[in-house]
Amino acid sequence: MYISATSVIRNQTVVHNGKSLWENKTVSLDDFLNGLYDSLAPEYPKFYKMDRLAKLGFLATEVLLKENAIKQYAPEEVSLVLSNAHASLDTDVRYHEAAKTSSSPALFVYTLPNIVSGEICIRHRIKGENTFFVSPAFDAALTAAYAEQVMAQSSMQACIAGWVEVMDSHHDVFLYLAEQSPRGLALPHTAEQLVKLYQ
């Protein structure tokens, strides 16, 4: 099992396979996300309806799969293993505040952390297993072990895994694409390697 590609969104800077791709530190996080969407131009209007967690996961996946398309795999051959520290609390707080004056079904649907997984799966037609862990910090050992376990299923060819965290303006996203066959970066899929790539 190999790591084919990585994407990082941190401090309003986007890094793809270790190389800086785009940054804008002079605007709010919301404007940064919309600007990154315009930069990538994926023509996916539903993006504007997403909460910040879903937008971060969506955009990081767009970057991740820029040169490593998973279209050669059947939807059932790709899995998703994500994690973060604050679950959907960033949106939970917004919904709690909004609910004092009015209800917002569109906001309510994002008050679960794994909705970001669903948005990524819909966008990239992923139908393999998807899991979302909540832990205090990125757990490279857990992520590596769980992704290995998921990929041990005979039909599984690729796995998108990593960390998608947001709370207020703080955000930290690290995603990687793991595949059975070496492609792209072709790095060994180990916890030690993930620790290096996450830093």
Added chain:
Amino acid sequence: MEQLMSDLKKQIIEALNLKHLKPENIGDDQPLFGDGLGLDSIDALELIVLLQQSYKVKIDNPQDGPQIFRSVKTIAEYIRAHQTA
């Protein structure tokens, strides 16, 4: 009626986060769901909230929803018919 439909288009774009659209992109008779504007079931709930909050109009029978929300024009007609002076 024209003013109401114009207001509705702006409110729909704002409430449903349709930032890729401008009011002039939405036709009076254009279907809002399905192959039209592509709205979904969550958008329908947001429209119900919009009608209640902005126009004090409630939809008594949920089964009437598809007909009421067929287009901006049908929404405007429903508001006109049910809004209390």
